[in-house]
Amino acid sequence: MDMDEAEDWAWCDSQFVAIESYVKTQQIPHGVICDWPEWYTAPYVGLWAVENPDDPGFVGHWILAGDSTGVQPQPVPFDHLSASDLPEPRDAMAAFARKWTALAAAANKGTAWSGSPELTGELAVKAKQLSRQAQLLTLWAADDELWDLD
Template identity: 75%
Template sequence: MDLDEAEDWAWCDAQFAAVEAYVKAQNIPHGVICDWPEWYTAPYVGLWAVEDPADPGFVGHWVLAGDTTGVQPQPVPFDFLSAEDCAEPREALAAFAHKWAALAAAALKGTAWTGSPLVHGDLAQSAAQLARQAQLLKLWAEDDEMWEQD
């Protein structure tokens, strides 16, 4: 699905509101929530930086936010990670991929997870979906062309 520039902007604006609400609902310590994703592929998923309130100007957490428009039949779930071990967006995307792959593998063995990411419905189906999404995040994180500086 290709969006034109106006649709792209509108999607990111809508996502920002959802990210802001998610950060507050999850009680993630924060200063400024960046108003534009550090990385995204609209209308599917975006990676958002959340400022560390104890260290203004630096990322404290990363939020991975799936589409909130209701268009996607299997949207990427919202999740967050501390930026302590992943200061750069590419590292954060790889960390989400690793976390989700591990959660999916455990769930496929019958171990349910609690907390983030929030998933609903059948555990095996959710695990399979999360595993597919983890593979895609991993591919994106490994794609050097996606991370080239302009």
């Protein structure tokens, strides 16, 4: 889906509202929630930085957030990770991929997870969706062209 610049901005703005709600609902300790994703591909997913309240100016958590508009049939779920060992957005993307791969593998063996990421449906369906999305995150994390390498 090709979006023009205005649609891109509108999507990111609408996502920011959803990020604020997610951070509050998940009770993620935070300072400033960055008002623009560190990385995104609209209208599918964005990776957002949330400031560490104990260390202002530094990322405390990464939020991976799929489309919150309801347009996508199987949106990427919202999830979060501590940034303590993940200083760069690309590191966070790879960590989400590893986490989701492990959750999907366990789910394929009948082990359900609770909490984030939250998906609806039967365990086998959730495992399949999470596995596919983890593969996509892995590809994105590995693609040098998607990351600013200064």
